Amino acid sequence: LFHAEDIPAQLEPAGDPDSVIIPGIGDQPDLAIAEQRGKTTFFVMVGVADFGSDEGKRVNRALNRWTLPEGTEGYIVFDAAGFGFLAEKSQKYMKEFSAEARYPMYGDFEGTFRETFKLAAGHHGLVVLGPDGEVKLRKSGGIQDDAELEALRVMVGAEEPPVGPEVPDFELGPLSDEACAAKPCALVFLG
Numbered sequence: 001l002f003h004a005e006d007i008p009a010q011l012e013p014a015g016d017p018d019s020v021i022i023p024g025i026g027d028q029p030d031l032a033i034a035e036q037r038g039k040t041t042f043f044v045m046v047g048v049a050d051f052g053s054d055e056g057k058r059v060n061r062a063l064n065r066w067t068l069p070e071g072t073e074g075y076i077v078f079d080a081a082g083f084g085f086l087a088e089k090s091q092k093y094m095k096e097f098s099a100e101a102r103y104p105m106y107g108d109f110e111g112t113f114r115e116t117f118k119l120a121a122g123h124h125g126l127v128v129l130g131p132d133g134e135v136k137l138r139k140s141g142g143i144q145d146d147a148e149l150e151a152l153r154v155m156v157g158a159e160e161p162p163v164g165p166e167v168p169d170f171e172l173g174p175l176s177d178e179a180c181a182a183k184p185c186a187l188v189f190l191g
Contacts, residue, residue: 004122007140012118014135020116022077022106025095031075031106037133040072040156044103045113045125047079055142056124062149064102066158071131074103079121081111128155 018034033041044060063074076098098105108114119125120140128137136155143149153159169177175185 005120007120007123011120011138011140014118014138015116017116017129017133017135020112022108022113025098025105025107028095028098028104028106031077031104033129034133036073036129038071038131040131040136041129042072042074042156043077043113043125043127043129044074045077045079045117045119045127047114047122053124056126057142059124059126059143059149059152062153063158065161066153066156067161069157069159072156072158076101076103076105077113077125078105078107079111079114079125080107080109081114081121126152128152 020031020033022031024030042063044056044063046056068074113119114121114125117125117127117135117138119127119138123140124142126137126139126143127135130136137152143152167177167180171177172187175187179185
């Protein structure tokens with residue numbers, strides 16, 4: 001349950017994406033991949049064994065930063081195969097985590113997603129399906145290469161967000177725009 005498989009040089013052929021249905025968390029609808037037809041859809045797979053790993057950090061940051069066009073959707077699939085006995089308790093925490101995430105999160109307690117797409121256990125996984133339901137990309141182990149990340153951006157039709165405005169002049173206690181030019185500063189406003 002907590003081990004990482006070796007990532008093969010070539011992943012085995014994927015099964016039928018339309019066969020994948022992952023039950024929703026609480027009142028969340030089931031994730032039936034066949035119902036994604038007509039959209040470009042990406043799925044980020046995470047699991048217990050890859051927590052703390054940086055292998056998916058770069059692609060996750062990009063997918064959270066990019067502006068997606070209408071007709072492109074994303075989902076997080078938590079590979080919880082073997083943890084069915086903890087499903088009720090795990091779903092509580094996943095529901096709370098999902099409320100903080102940009103994309104809906106689903107818990108796959110049967111390992112259906114990983115097995116269908118033949119992704120290596122214990123590693124960050126990424127699957128992109130085209131509007132026709134065909135697999136456009138399957139990747140285990142994250143993306144580190146600039147060209148590969150750019151190809152993903154183009155594949156999902158995403159754009160980098162525009163650069164925001166310059167920081168205005170400010171002064172708050174010992175912090176000011178001048179003081180924060182020399183070092184990073186963070187202002188947090190709590191309600």
